[in-house]
Amino acid sequence: MGPSTPLGTNGSSVADTPLGTNGSAPLGPAFSDSAREVIDALGALRDLHRKRNLRPVSATVHELLELTRAHAGVAFWTAGAQALANVLQLAEVSRRHERRASSFRDVVEALQEEADDGEAPEAPIVEEGTEGVRMMTVHAAKGLEFPVVILAEPTANSARQEPSHWVDPERGLWVHSLANCVPVELRDHEHEVLARDQEEALRLTYVAATRARDVLVVPVCSERQWKDTWTEVLYPALYPQLGFEHEPKPAPGCPPFSRDPILDRDGAVPNEVPLPGLHRAATMKNGVVWWDPRTLELTREERTGLESADALSEDDVEGPRSIAAFEQWQDSRTLAVGEGSRRSETICVARELPPVLVTGTLQVEQTSANREGRAAGRRFGELVHACLAVVPLDASEETVEGIATVMGRAGSFNA
Numbered sequence: 001m002g003p004s005t006p007l008g009t010n011g012s013s014v015a016d017t018p019l020g021t022n023g024s025a026p027l028g029p030a031f032s033d034s035a036r037e038v039i040d041a042l043g044a045l046r047d048l049h050r051k052r053n054l055r056p057v058s059a060t061v062h063e064l065l066e067l068t069r070a071h072a073g074v075a076f077w078t079a080g081a082q083a084l085a086n087v088l089q090l091a092e093v094s095r096r097h098e099r100r101a102s103s104f105r106d107v108v109e110a111l112q113e114e115a116d117d118g119e120a121p122e123a124p125i126v127e128e129g130t131e132g133v134r135m136m137t138v139h140a141a142k143g144l145e146f147p148v149v150i151l152a153e154p155t156a157n158s159a160r161q162e163p164s165h166w167v168d169p170e171r172g173l174w175v176h177s178l179a180n181c182v183p184v185e186l187r188d189h190e191h192e193v194l195a196r197d198q199e200e201a202l203r204l205t206y207v208a209a210t211r212a213r214d215v216l217v218v219p220v221c222s223e224r225q226w227k228d229t230w231t232e233v234l235y236p237a238l239y240p241q242l243g244f245e246h247e248p249k250p251a252p253g254c255p256p257f258s259r260d261p262i263l264d265r266d267g268a269v270p271n272e273v274p275l276p277g278l279h280r281a282a283t284m285k286n287g288v289v290w291w292d293p294r295t296l297e298l299t300r301e302e303r304t305g306l307e308s309a310d311a312l313s314e315d316d317v318e319g320p321r322s323i324a325a326f327e328q329w330q331d332s333r334t335l336a337v338g339e340g341s342r343r344s345e346t347i348c349v350a351r352e353l354p355p356v357l358v359t360g361t362l363q364v365e366q367t368s369a370n371r372e373g374r375a376a377g378r379r380f381g382e383l384v385h386a387c388l389a390v391v392p393l394d395a396s397e398e399t400v401e402g403i404a405t406v407m408g409r410a411g412s413f414n415a
Contacts, residue, residue, distance in 0.1 A: 044068075052104040058091040060104070138208045149212035151231055154219040158201040158230040163193035205233050222261045222273045222290070238288055240279035248277025248290065257292035383408055 031039070044067050052060055065071055065087070074084045090111070097110040134146075165176035166186045175183040186193065209216060218231055220238055240248075246269075251257070257276035260269050269275065276292035386407050391400055 057094040057098055057104060057107045061091040061094065138204045141211050142207055144211060145213050146211055147213050148215045148217065149208070150217040151208055151219070154221075154229060154231050155226055156230050157228055158205075158232065159194070159197040163187075163190045164197055166193055201230055202233055205230055209234065223270070236283040237281045237286055239282050240274050240288070240290075241282050244279065245272055245274040248275050248279055251278040251289045254289060254291075255295045258294050261290060261292065263293055263298075 048060055048064060048067075070087070071084065074080055074087055077083050093114075094107050094111065097107045101107045101110065135152075162177060162182065163186050165174065166189045167174050168185070173185065175186045177183070177186065209218075218234055218238055220231070220235075225235055225239065226232070248257075259275055261273065261276050262269075274290045276290050278287055278289050280286075281288050383404070387400070387404050390407075391403055395403070
């Protein structure tokens with residue numbers, strides 16, 4: 001179905017009016033600046049809509065990004081680097097669906113179905129300093145590693161209460177429950193399937209816990225150890241030894257903790273409830289830190305909006321802060337380059353000095369002594385260094401003269 005034809009303010013069709021040079025309808029003085037922006041935007045969408053089935057979907061996506069200058073706008077969002085990478089990846093993913101799609105709508109529906117099923121991966125960000133939290137399933141995290149990993153849903157069951165499926169390769173049979181109805185073949189192998197599902201849940205917990213490179217955070221209940229949860233297998237490494245719940249040590253690298261892991265409690269802390277601090281695990285030799293929720297900024301508002309909003313805010317100077325900051329940086333850079341290119345010291349060798357050099361009150365003159373028969377130049381310098389290497393610091397003038405004579409003869413320094 002084609003686009004509907006909007007009506008003008010006087011009841012006439014906008015599509016009946018001649019178009020301007022840029023494809024938009026000529027606007028009279030009755031339209032405000034805001035109306036012009038809306039009409040230009042609708043004109044751009046109209047052109048994209050008409051060409052959607054005549055070219056690749058990726059070309060339509062890239063043209064939309066260029067017309068709206070979305071690259072710069074998305075980059076200013078919070079976690080804008082990841083958002084921009086996902087937008088650009090959308091164009092690349094659409095190429096894969098174009099091979100078996102017959103129209104633009106088919107590609108859009110395929111992308112929507114992929115997103116609803118949770119099969120649309122995020123574009124990888126290689127920037128190490130990118131901030132943000134990535135949420136993914138244990139299966140999607142296989143083979144990856146992160147500095148900090150938080151295991152979510154601590155009360156979720158480790159496996160289903162009902163058997164999931166049964167496969168009989170010899171009979172070429174696959175059976176699974178449907179609409180709460182369990183096939184008889186699956187019921188016959190119920191215990192075997194449940195045991196296999198428990199083993200798979202154990203492997204998934206191991207995969208999730210080993211994704212952490214530096215810190216692993218596991219939410220638990222301090223009042224009670226919940227059973228049949230997917231993190232239950234980690235309890236021996238999380239809960240402290242019996243009888244030592246109230247004897248924590250200061251946790252290295254952590255802020256000072258209070259004496260209660262519950263924010264609002266009426267009465268004393270029960271003996272079986274671990275206090276915040278460093279504990280030794282019950283059956284493991286590892287140490288585990290029970291965190292104090294009072295040290296967290298639980299009332300902090302979520303950071304939303306633009307990631308670099310201060311670059312667009314007004315300052316005391318004329319113009320946006322970003323322009324003023326750039327001009328200030330440009331001036332300081334020009335000054336630094338000028339200072340760095342100016343020579344602060346002049347160095348020359350002794351042989352290049354004039355007969356008389358006057359610097360302030362210091363006057364240096366060349367000697368007028370007869371140089372015939374004396375070592376000179378580089379050979380004379382070698383003699384001086386050779387003597388300095390062996391002359392004692394407390395040597396007398398006669399000793400220095402004797403050493404210089406011997407060294408001069410041994411090295412053939414005489415002219």
